[in-house]
Amino acid sequence: MRTICLYFQVHQPFRLKKYRFFNIGNDHYYYDDYLNESVMKKIIEKCYFPANEILFDLIQKYNGKFKVAFSISGVAIKQFELYAPEVLESFKKLAESGSVEFLAETNAHSLVALKDKQAFCEQVKTHSQKIEKHFNQSPSVFRNTELIYSDEIGEMVSEMGYKTMLTEGAKHVLGWKSPNYLYYNAIKPRLKILLKNFKLSDDIAFRFSNNAWEEWPLTTEKFVGWLNNLDPKEEVVNLFMDYETFGEHQWHETGIFDFLKFFPETVLNNSNFTFSTPSEVAEKLQPVSAIHVPHPISWADEERDLTAWLGNDLQEEAFNKLYSLSGKISKCKDPAILEDWNWLQTSDHFYYMCTKFFSDGDVHEYFNPYESPYEAFINYMNVLSDFEIRLNTAMPETNTDKELAKLRLLVAEKEDLLKKYMSEVNKLKLNISKPKTSGTKKASSQATPGKTKTPGISKTGRKNKKVTRVKKK
């Protein structure tokens, strides 16, 4: 059997608003709602809606012969709930077709797998529950944030009960081997590994509209021709890409939607390839060998490593600072804090701090709200500083923290009281001022004839105050 496995990633982060140091301790809302909503709306219009519609039609048309898989991050689902529940409905419709598989990932689209096993498992569980709730499927296939994978991460995933995991077919890991077979984890042989064919995937995702590319323009016939040229023993071609490829990374005008529309037809008519979901591939194929990945790989940049997120001092410091809080977080029950904790872990925040783009590609610029990685770092650290203060207030551990927490509560209470008193004072003032104004007016007009009345009032007022103060002393 020869088959194609299509998987699309759906993810958008909660981008942070401009958060200055003087906001620390005063302002506990971190997100740029306008930006997030407008980016989301734009992508929905350009990509999610039209692409979902095409996929739905194709699934109807080929009646079980055309299949795809999605991984939708928890952050994206949350944003759909907030800004566009209709998109969620459209994905649900795809789920009901029976030809679409939904994968598990971390709820926050985080890098937590590199840091904290327990937190990782919890995030995956939360995400699976979300998928089950919305799409009525219990995921059996896992894909980690940015396809980050190592033997150890695979081991954790296997222990959680997942049977299959996706990752990048990185050259430096594969060597002479081909990504077009099924592999298994080096520690837990029962965990099957699907490897992205990055050459063919990126032909669509990155090079499709590049007219400097010698293969441009890319047609479905040409692409299927390449598939037919593969070694006949090779069993599976994994085409993994961002869903935003359709309509957003590659604009509608490039013909990407036509490519998508005619792809299944060309494949089914001109080749002996079928379409399968990741779990079907894992079920039907026999794994050929173990794959050894001692150091984490990802699907990013030329290096296929972690340097896009954890490649410089800024990223390391932000990452370590963030996870230095996990001890307290594990005991914290405050839902608002836990929610922010989630969205602060999203990998994109670290991606924006990447300094590689000074030399590397413009992919990093994509939807990046910052002008420089330094700005991204500063903004994130300011937010994190405020978050830490909140967490310490909610979960005081050391004595000073406890003292501070108490004082902060006191201050907050006093401020509330002050506000209350102020409003009462204002009310009373209003009541008093009516009968009294005529009296002061007279006084002022006597004291400073010819001058305007209002300054006169304030003058006498000030004098009165002074007098009372002296008396008190």
Added chain:
Amino acid sequence: MKILMFGWEFPPHISGGLGTASYGLTKGLSRIKDIDVTFVVPKAYGDEDQRSVKLLGAGDIPITKRKLNLKNFSKAMDYLEVKSGIVPYVDPEDFWRLSKKEVSGRYNFIQVDSEGKIIFSGKYGPDLLTEITNYSVVASVIAEENEFDLIHAHDWLAYPAGIAAKEVSGKPLVVHVHATDFDRSGGKVNPDVYAIEKKGMDIADLIITVSNLTRNTVINKYHIDPAKVFTVYNAVEPLNEIEKAKYKKGTDEKIVTFLGRITFQKGPEYFILAASKILQKMDNVRFVMAGSGDMMNKMIMMTARLGITNKFNFTGFLKGDDVYEMLRLSDVYIMPSISEPFGISPLEALQSNVPVIISNQSGVAEILTHAIKTDFWDIDAIADSIYSILKYSALTKMFTKYGKKEVDDLSWENSALKVKEIYNKALSLT
């Protein structure tokens, strides 16, 4: 190739970036085999080298000629000084005001120097424009008496000299724009200065600007054909062996430094406003404004009004090594310039491992990636950047790791090579 170069100032008598830049460039050029530079400066002070040859030019204007054998120069350079009272960084009105009274100091009219009190009035010309004309008269004499292939004039005071030399000799003229009056005046452009600048640019065969920012000004405000304007970025001298610090930091406070002339162009008030914001949130920090200038008193008043004088220091003008001493004590360097054609000082700060914050309105922002860039008016952003550098150590780590390297990769020799290409181009035009 023999170059006749007209400037305004040359070490040790420098008052700002132009002197540093023309010194660095001539030094870079001295390393190029087939280039010889004769450098001419107007100079009104009496500390000329006694062994030097005296030349007398037209109009009774004395010219001093000497061979300069400078450290790190690969060959000796002819150095001509023209007796003239041209003072950099002033416009004609200021000059008139200055020339009415006694001014102490050398080129720097704020700093007190006991050696040479100079009266500007009368002797060489009643106003700056006459001085410039005198300079150009002498320039034509020099042009007649010396052999050269090309003329290179630095900034507007030297353009008329360059033009005169071109008229006498018929050799191509390259003018080097380190700043325009739009930068110096903050919009209130002096029409006389503009006219001199425009004439220089019009007559020049080719124009060198110190940044694309300045290049755009030259093209858009002086209506010069873009095809004859080229950007050559400045560089910075490699730092000498780091000597032992003269001063120890007396406190454990972090120090944030502004270093430059305290004038409108440099945006000192934005620094003060940002400082006042930071001091509301942070205690362990001190702000230093090093330099002097016409806005200094106003700035001192401003800090007093904001009530931050206990955390804000003015050092006055810093000379030579004191600049590096100041940088060595600093944790952050800031240049919030409103209009900065290039701005060498952030590079010097980076050399001393001090992270820098620079305004987007500076030419140096075009070549530095490992620096924080904000708009000069964005006080919140400036304050936030200072706070973050002091608070989040990874920033300093990154800046010192990569920023210093970025600066070390700049060299005057590379700039000089680019200038040489422009010389060749100018020669091929005629």
